Amino acid sequence: MRVDDERRRVLVVLETHWDRRQLEVCRAAWEARAELVFPPPDDVECPYDFDVLAFIDAICRGDHGRVDGVWSSSDYPGATVAAAIATRLGLPGPRPEHVIGASHKYASRQAQQRAVPEAVPRFALVDPALPDAPAPLPYPFFLKPVKGAFSVLARRIDGPETLRALLASEAVTEFVTDYMAVFNRLVAAYTDLEADGRFFIAEELLAGDLVTVEGFVCEGRVELLGIVDSTVDPATRSFLRFDYPSALPESVQRYMEDVARRVVRELGLDGCLFNIEMAWDRERDRVSLVEVNPRVCGQFADLYRKVDGTSSYEIGLALALGERPTLRRGSGAFAAAASFPLRVFAPCRVRAAPDAAAIAAAEDLFPETLVWSECVAGDRLADFAEDEDGASHRYAILNLGGDSRADLETRRAALAERLGYRMEPLVE
Numbered sequence: 547m548r549v550d551d552e553r554r555r556v557l558v559v560l561e562t563h564w565d566r567r568q569l570e571v572c573r574a575a576w577e578a579r580a581e582l583v584f585p586p587p588d589d590v591e592c593p594y595d596f597d598v599l600a601f602i603d604a605i606c607r608g609d610h611g612r613v614d615g616v617w618s619s620s621d622y623p624g625a626t627v628a629a630a631i632a633t634r635l636g637l638p639g640p641r642p643e644h645v646i647g648a649s650h651k652y653a654s655r656q657a658q659q660r661a662v663p664e665a666v667p668r669f670a671l672v673d674p675a676l677p678d679a680p681a682p683l684p685y686p687f688f689l690k691p692v693k694g695a696f697s698v699l700a701r702r703i704d705g706p707e708t709l710r711a712l713l714a715s716e717a718v719t720e721f722v723t724d725y726m727a728v729f730n731r732l733v734a735a736y737t738d739l740e741a742d743g744r745f746f747i748a749e750e751l752l753a754g755d756l757v758t759v760e761g762f763v764c765e766g767r768v769e770l771l772g773i774v775d776s777t778v779d780p781a782t783r784s785f786l787r788f789d790y791p792s793a794l795p796e797s798v799q800r801y802m803e804d805v806a807r808r809v810v811r812e813l814g815l816d817g818c819l820f821n822i823e824m825a826w827d828r829e830r831d832r833v834s835l836v837e838v839n840p841r842v843c844g845q846f847a848d849l850y851r852k853v854d855g856t857s858s859y860e861i862g863l864a865l866a867l868g869e870r871p872t873l874r875r876g877s878g879a880f881a882a883a884a885s886f887p888l889r890v891f892a893p894c895r896v897r898a899a900p901d902a903a904a905i906a907a908a909e910d911l912f913p914e915t916l917v918w919s920e921c922v923a924g925d926r927l928a929d930f931a932e933d934e935d936g937a938s939h940r941y942a943i944l945n946l947g948g949d950s951r952a953d954l955e956t957r958r959a960a961l962a963e964r965l966g967y968r969m970e971p972l973v974e
Contacts, residue, residue: 553580553581554579554614554615555580555612555614556583556615556617557613557631558583558617558619559585559628560587560588560592560620560628561584561589562589562624563590564619564845565859568619568857568859572847572851572857572860575856580867589623594724594725598623598731598732599731599732606631606634613631613635613637616632616639617865617866619844621839622693625645625649626645626736627732629642630642637866637868638866638867639817639866640816640840641814643737644814644815644816644840646736647739647814648813649693649838650692650733650741651691651694651747652669653741654813655749657809657813660812662805662808662809665805665824665834667751668683669683669747669748670748671741671746672748673746675744677709677714678710681706681709682748685703685705686705687751688702689703689712689747689749690746690747691745692746692747693726699712699717699721700936725743726742726744730743752827753825753829754825754826755776755794755826755828756775756778756824757802757826758776758822758843758846759805759806759823759824760819760821760842760843761803761820762820762861763818763820764865764871765816765870768807768811769873770803770807771819771854771858771873772791773794773799775788775789775790775793777789779891779938782937784887784938785887786887787887788845788886790852790853790883791853791882798833805822805824806822809822809835809838813840815840818840818865819842819861819862819865820839821839822838823837823839824836842862843858844859845945848916849884849885849945850883851878852947853882853947854873854875854876854878856873878947879913879914880947883945883948883954884958885943885944885945887940889938889940890939892971893926894926894928894939894970894972895924895927895970895971895972896921896922896923896924896941896967897968899919899925899941899967904966905919905965907964911957911960911964912946912948912960912961913947915944915945915947915961917942917943917944917945918943920942921967927941927972
């Protein structure tokens with residue numbers, strides 16, 4: 547092992563709640579050559595008035611010490627911040643304008659349409675300041691911010707009344723003025739885009755099986771990590787589980803990989819991971835792009851490790867250090883892996899939740915199990931409108947490996963029972 551002063555110093559900016567656990571799991575793959583530093587704030591505590599450009603300037607002038615590499619799993623604003631710092635300091639990584647162009651849903655759609663028009667639904671830009679403007683698309687359609695957070699303010703729009711009510715709502719006003727303030731500073735500083743975070747995008751409704759295609763780009767070469775299947779609640783469309791490897795037909799998976807390569811090249815991404823959500827409509831045998839995220843999917847990192855032997859966090863750190871990542875296939879301990887969000891679908895109060903010791907004991911039930919608890923006893927799980935998908939509240943994540951999807955479900959049930967979460971209806 548190298549001594550500390552021979553290790554390269556990597557800043558992990560705008561830390562997410564996935565990072566510490568995922569990095570610890572694959573520590574043996576990076577600790578000999580990298581020292582990781584986590585400058586504040588993290589992405590949850592990043593305030594709406596965060597002076598993101600001053601933060602970038604401070605790191606670039608050395609206020610946080612030597613920087614040999616910079617990386618982030620944060621969608622907003624971490625990925626763009628890391629790219630801006632890397633570009634300023636001449637370090638490995640994507641350019642900030644390319645990261646913004648990929649994550650800005652309208653600009654990204656324009657690039658997707660150039661690269662793979664057959665996989666892009668109809669779309670149109672919507673200005674919330676003009677709630678009485680003609681419908682951007684035939685009803686019904688899907689509406690979401692050009693820079694979203696989970697599924698906040700993403701809605702199916704069935705008619706003009708629904709559209710006007712949403713665009714005129716206090717929630718939209720607060721979102722475009724406060725939450726988007728940091729994004730707007732980055733757009734103004736690094737791009738010439740005319741539509742900043744004040745805008746929304748209307749899109750044709752999509753049907754079919756949802757998946758995430760994940761990979762990375764290194765020196766212009768696009769490599770695929772894998773495809774993760776999503777299972778959603780049929781009534782609310784809330785995510786219930788994510789499975790790797792995919793069960794889609796091989797021909798569909800190969801086509802999705804081709805779509806991903808074409809889109810990533812058109813977007814100009816390099817030196818970074820990406821994950822692309824897609825949908826496969828079985829009836830029409832049509833693959834459609836949902837959205838492009840120019841970053842790692844932190845929730846899925848250990849799923850690849852469980853099955854293939856390589857965490858996507860290992861890939862991210864290698865790219866930040868200017869190295870060409872090495873992929874392994876099928877060398878993990880399991881044939882299958884899954885991530886299970888635990889949710890409530892009605893307002894609840896948390897009567898019981900495991901502490902750190904109880905979580906550690908529960909994780910020992912099955913090898914390589916990871917648990918992220920997102921509540922404590924006494925919490926009220928009620929504000930669904932402002933939460934992840936508008937219809938539920940996620941209170942924990944369970945990542946497991948197993949022999950099959952059926953085996954994973956059995957393990958999930960046993961793990962959830964051991965964790966001992968208890969909810970009671972919340973009566974206002």
